[in-house]
Amino acid sequence: MLDVRRLRLLSDLARLGTIAAVAQAHTYTPSAVSQQLSALEREAGTPLLERTGRRVALTPAGRVLVEHSETVFTALERTTAALAAVATGLSGPLRIGAFPTAVRTLLPSTLVALGRQHPGLELMVTELDPVAVPAALGERQLDVGLLHDYDVVPVKPDPALDAVSLLEETVFLALPDTSPTAEHTNPLSDVRDAAWIMASPGTLCHTVTLHVCRTAGFTPRVRHHADDFVTVLALVAAGQGVSLVPQLAAARPPVGVRLIPLTTRRRTRVAYRRGAAAHPAVAAFVAAIRDSASVFTDQHAPGS
Structure with a gap:
């Protein structure tokens, strides 16, 4: 009989590439990981790894x-889901990973609703870049996480995960309100020579x-680098350049910023x-955050 915990270590080795990385992900020592993988080989009755010096590869x-x-x-x-479904009431930790703009806009009302409906849940939020969410889910550091991509740069789905669509946002060109009007069919044509954030x-x-x-026919001239959209919009308001900002981040722009909608869309999934x-x-989290996303969409629809 194969040990599932050891099987997970082998799967993580295939994903992460080194025993050291697997050890770090599981807070083990590399020696402990090697011992567990050797035990898995004995259970399987066949070599699973090829060792060349310090390097290993799967057979x-x-x-x-x-x-x-x-x-x-x-x-x-x-099986875990089925057992939880027959339990009375929801309880225990629910570990949630979300990117900063979702934490500020969608999660507060989601957490309030979940806390009211299921007071036994221990809601735990980690602010996390979507790139890090698949690994955090795979390593069981999270139970649910928010991912996003853009229609112009789609991200290949992770085969170990399932996901449901949550939100499709407009992407805006954010520029100082003193800039030219950018009323062309392609508003980017007015900012081709601008500084970019x-x-x-x-x-x-x-x-x-x-x-x-x-x-749009040009390479942006970069003046500033910033990963937080609050910072980006503050720099735009200060006349330091222009940038692209998704709808969640543009819900309450600071004074001095004008937003021009583009055809590009950002797509968020749970x-x-x-x-x-x-x-x-x-399922309760998915339902609650979908309600929050629906309210956000209604409040920020054109003409609302």
């Missing part, structure tokens, strides 16, 4: 076992801004481990 048998491990993990999540290189927001600008959709706590 064909190891790759087959990792491939089938997702089925095992999904079945365990479904962009996210850090390597982030999804940085990639999206480069893509949008290059599609993600959880595959098989966990029927877990009552996960």
Whole structure:
């Protein structure tokens, strides 16, 4: 019989690449991880790893076992969900990961609603970049997390996760209100020579801004780098440049900022481990945050 905990270590090794990374994710020592993987090899009756000096790689048998491990993990999540469904009332921790703009706009009302409906839930929020959410879910540091991508730069889904659509936002061109009108079919044409405020290189927001600008026929001239949209909008209001800002971040722009809607859209999803959709706590969170997103959309619809 294969030990599920050891199987998870092997799966994480395939995902993370090194025993040291697996050890860090599980707060084990590398030696302890190696011992557990050796025990898994004995259980499997076949070598799962090829060791060359300090490096390890999966054998064909190891790759087959990792491939089938997702089925095992999904079945365990479904079993956990089924047990939770027959319990009386929701209780225990619900660990939530969300990016900063969602924490400020959607989560407060979501947490209030969940606390009122299910007082036994211990709601725990971690502000987290969406890029880090899949690993945090896989390592069981989170139960649910918010992911996003953009229609112009879609992100490939993680095969270990399920997700449901939550929100599709307009992306705005944010510029100082003293700037030209930008009333063209492509408003970016008026800011091709402007200074830009962009996210850090390597982030999804940085990639999206480069893509949008290059599609409009120019490469942005970067003056400032900032990853928090509150900071971005403050810099725009101070006349320091222009930027792209999604609707959640643009709900209450500071004085001195003008927002021009673009055709680009940011898409947010609620993600959880595959098989966990029927877990009552996960389902309750999805329902509550969808209600919050619906209210936000209604309040910020054109003409509202």
